[in-house]
Amino acid sequence: MSARLISASWLLVLASLLNFACCSASYEVPDYVAKHAPIVWLHSDDPYLPSDLLTHVQHTTPKIDGKLIKDKLPALNLDNLDLLNNYRDVALASNDDPLSNPAWMRGTAPDKDGRIHDATPCVVILVDNPFNDVDAFYFYFYSFDQGPNITQVLHPLERIVKGGKVGQGMHFGNHVGDWEHNMIRFKDGKPVGIWYSQHRDGAAYQWGDPELTLTDGRPTVYSAHGSHANYAKPGDNIHDVALIDWCDKGKKWDPVLSAYFFKYHKSNETVTTLNPPDKKNSGPPAHNFTSLFHYDGIWGDDQLSDSDPRQDHVPKFGFRRFLDGPQGPKYKQIVRKEIYPNRRPKKTWIEFSAGIFMTAYPLALEGWRGWVTFVFVVILIFLMGVGVKVVITKGVRRYYSKGRYQKLQQGEQILMEDFETNEVLFSSRDRSMERDRPDRPNRDRGDDFV
Secondary structure: OHHHHHHHHHHHHHHHHHHHHHHHHHOOOOHHHHHOOOEEEEOOOOOOOEOOHHHHHHOEEEEEOOEEOOOOOOOOOOOOHHHHHHOOOEEEEEOOOHHHOOHHHHOOOOOOOOOOOOOOOEEEEEEEEOOOEEEEEEEEEEEEEOOOOOOOEOOOHHHOOOOHHHHOOOOOOEEEEEEEEEEEEEEOOEEEEEEEEEOOEEEEEEOOOOOOOEEOOEEEEEEOOOOOOEEOOOEEEEEOOOEEEEEOOOEEEOHHHHEEEEEEEOOOOEEEEEOOOOOOOOOOOOOOOOHHHHOOOEOOOOOOOOOOOOOOEOOOOOOEOEOOOOEOHHHOOOOOOOOOOOOOOOOOHHHHHHHHHHHHHHHHHOOHHHHHHHHHHHHHHHHHHHHHHHHHHHHHHHHHHHHHOOOOOOOOOOOHHHHHHHHHHHOOOOHHHHHOOOOOOOHHHOOOOO
16 A cells, blocks of 8 residues: 555656656757857947837837827836737837937947847747647847838839939838748758748748858848848849848848847747757746746837828828838737748739739830830721721621611512612613614514504
8 A cells, every 4th residue: 555655646746856857947948049040230320229119118108099198007018018908909109200310219229249238139939840840930029120222123113203302312201110030941950941021021032042152051141231031142132023121241140149049839828938049047037028928019109190280191092101010929920831921911002013014114115125015006007997997997887788688588479670770770781872873673662663
């Protein structure tokens, strides 16, 4: 009996140890998440660098439709931000005019080793998928997104958007708050593909793609000037058909050295805070900032109204100078079937039209090809006009010719008198002229009677 009790006690102890080990392991980030994490190269002249999340929250005020929330709220931080979910359509509105370019909005530069000190601008979220897959999302936060200068587009579209403030280099599509990301899919702990977010969409690569640059197993990411879109190569990168993003190997940033780590459980839509990879700990993390994940509102101002003197737009195209801020990581489709998001954005009519034009331009519109195309189109229009005229003429004749004939009913006969009348009617000879011929006997005078 005692032996059974001892065995049962050992089993309880063993179960407790296993449970403790599982709980401990659940707070740790797998080594491969940091081993293959992206290295980001910030543009050398980018005025808006990665920004501390808490600092951003502290320099904003929650508003709804540009108005303060009437209820008295506590000081907001990363641990209680989701209390704003009790209200609808909340915006973290900047306490400063974005045009004043405040210091907190410009972010923090990394040191020579790529570490950002006294700021945490990165959020890493792990999402389990079936078949031993783990999707690691590396989110990068910037307090301001400088939209594109739309005069700097592919030739010859710059001729369309020129003049006025647009021609002076004004940027359009600016917004307070900016979330960008890479996602790396791991299978059995090994990377198999990566996603680069770029404006409304992005690009996916298999891990062995020749366009992907790896350094010690870590993919290289180039952050575009101002917009912070992510690309696999430096130089000029085209987005939205004809707009240009600039990337170069400016400042090196290692995002996982200054990041918050979480695990998302899609079964119940909960989030667990994890310890950083360099801080192995058997217990739960010292902080629990899951509130920043659950916050439903936007991380910047609402789009400025057209009556605001700071707002401007591009005639005919509708581009606005200031747009809404973005929603957070929760709304970036972190549960995916493929490496790319399940729902891809549809092209706007502007993108569709520009795409057709840019495809046709080098083939039929550039230089002397434009004159050839013009002559061809003129000839084509002329031939189409002639063809339409011929078709209409034939149709009219056919319509009137149908009225001259009548279809005989079954058993109906035509009398000889009618036939003769019709013969005279349709004959090409003039009977009156025949009676006047000298060699024709005149029946009226009785020439046939002697």
